Amino acid sequence: MAEHLLTVKDLEIKAKVHRPGEKPFDVTLVDKVSFQLKKGKVLGLIGESGAGKSTIGLATLAYGRFGCTITGGQIILHDNNVLSYEGEALREHRGGRVSYVAQSAAAAFNPAHKLDEQITEVAINKGAMSRSEAVAYAKLLYKKLGLPNPDRFGRRYPHQVSGGQLQRAMTAMALASKPDLIVFDEPTTALDVTTQIDVLAAIKEAIHEFNTAALYISHDLAVVGQVADDIMVLRHGKMVEYGTTEQILYKPQQDYTKQLVAVRSVYKEEKPRTKEEPLLRLEKVTASYDGKVNVVQDLSIELEAGHTLAVVGESGSGKSTAARIIMGLLPPLQGKIYFEGKELTPRLKERDKEIKRKIRMIYQMPDVALNPRHTVRDTIGRPLTFFFGLQGKEREHRVVELLDQIEMGADYLNRFPAELSGGQKQRVCIARALASNPELVICDEVTSALDPLVADGILKLLMRLQEETKVAYLFITHDIATVRAISDSIAVMYQGKLVEVGQKSKILSPPHPAYTELLLSSVPEMRMGWLEEAISNRKMAAAGN
């Protein structure tokens, strides 16, 4: 057997693009990428969306997504060229020797079958194990992956377990056929940070325990740094840098890698509180969608003019609901909202135009927040016409001014959203919100759908705009790094209730309430060994209690 388990040499993958009105043309997704992987080692593939990392991962299964073709190079596993496989050999290879863990476990499991059936299916079908052997092995895997009640876990249906457990169950499914190589495709991206840490630890332990090789794909360098032995940085389908995790994290050579390592280093000094009446004040607000379960309970927060309040929490903490309450989309059951010292009517319809002008919102997904049939000019210009009655040249002038403010310029006036990148779309959304000269902008996870470097750019832009326009932000996010970067004060929410609220310096320095501590300690740090440290700290804390 060769020294290396997997050798990828000059891999080239192309896709055919069909645009209406144009002849189909080829786009190179992966351009001459080569790497080698030894048994028991983990290679991290990192890069922004469109870097080709998932495409490479799937190529090791000899699979190309719809429209993709592997046009050149070799993938050699165990001295066999994977790309020459057909029929039975290909089936043997996929799932047998290489298995795949997808990003969204919830979408990858069939909701109609129990977990055991799905996890053992491959091993049984390949003839590697009998049913009872496979089930016994699955139980062993559940135990190794830290799943609760391993003997009975597999008898549940996918919807009966949590997202983090499901992701670990998918890792169990990948391990069940005892493969030589596992491809992890962003396995923790869809999870909350506090869940991510458990899944990461479980994956890392399982890889070591079973001595399989793995490709770990992620856009988050801090996460990859915890599990990978080597890291390959990709951009636009080309390799940018390749090295050991230590080299990449501590001694990056290329500019792009340096930027990736330095990401999330945006930081703002907090503004001190003043004695003035806050711009926005929520007083014991309780709200519910169905009248039974309170999604937000007794929420009291304050935000001063020109300041940033970060509302932070995991999914289901009620932070987005808080935004909907302030916007008037969900009238609260109890409690009051004050804006500029006056009580705000709870329903959007009953609010006057001036209030609507002063409170604006920016959304998480810029793709659906912009009307695909409106040009940038229409999108940014409409609030100008609507609120200030601007027409013709005046309006055009102001639109260009706003475009300059978001660092885009007049060239973009006639573009449609489909002709913009994700970051540019979000910038247009920001310009649309600022067009009405608002006092308060609610930012609902505005950077979560963006690549880290692009997200950094958006945060910097928002901070600059705040200095220029003195607008206040209510920043809703699950990402502590974002909170650190831009907030003046922080409200931590958990299951609809406020855990704590206060100035940034106070919240971020110990001692913390238990939940804040958990949240803060779960954010991956850009250094090696963080995962082990965090886990052992947690165990110690648990033992100490």
Next chain:
Amino acid sequence: MRLARAPLTAKLGLIIILFYILVALFGPFLAPHKQSDVVGSVWQPISKEFPLGTDNVGRDILSRMIYGTRTTLFIAFIATCLSFSWGILTGFFAAVSGGWIDQILSRWVDLLMAFPTLIFALVVLSIVPINMTTLILVMAILDSTRVFRIARALAADTVVMDFVEAARLRGEGTLWIIFREILPNTLTPLVAEYGLRFSFAVLFLSSLSFLGLGVQPPAADWGGMVRDNSLGITFGIAASLIPAAALAILTVSVNFVVDWLLDQTSSLRNQ
């Protein structure tokens, strides 16, 4: 959406539809005879004088076909336009408003759709005086229920998008949301649907005329002409097949074009 890259079927369909439209527009100048003039004897075969022969009372079939195209297309076109304007407006309004407005409109449409269209039309048309206006109105109202359903479904998909919420938060009115936010995003499937409903309208009108409740004689229309000449079939006379063929060709052509349009929408979506 470029015409040059359209498939052959779509091009053929467009050419045929264009031909029908031209015939309808310039009918009176093209037709050699008036539509109700008796110019020959009964069921004369194809000849130089009568290129498509004569019908059951000795009228020139070519002239009647030309006038028939005009009547049929005109009624179907106006009826479909009305049903679309009304169906889209109410459908979008229901989707944007939601709540009890949506419930009332949707249940009303359910009620109308519970009656078989043809029977409903026959009942109404046997009560009201039959003229072009009532004919168009009855067809438009019945057809608007189908358009309502489709428009509401399309709008319901769009109305949940963040950009619609953004417009609402800005304080935009319902009409802005309907015409500026939703309509541009649903236009292509609606145009395709228009084509389909138009060919259904032509068929429906022809059925009504065939049953004697549509276009009234002596005015010519395709359904009526099929009925007038249907007895001839027993004698081996093909006169009734000519309007039937015109109907079939139009329907197939419209479907060719619609297929192409729908292809365009799906390729846009896949982007």
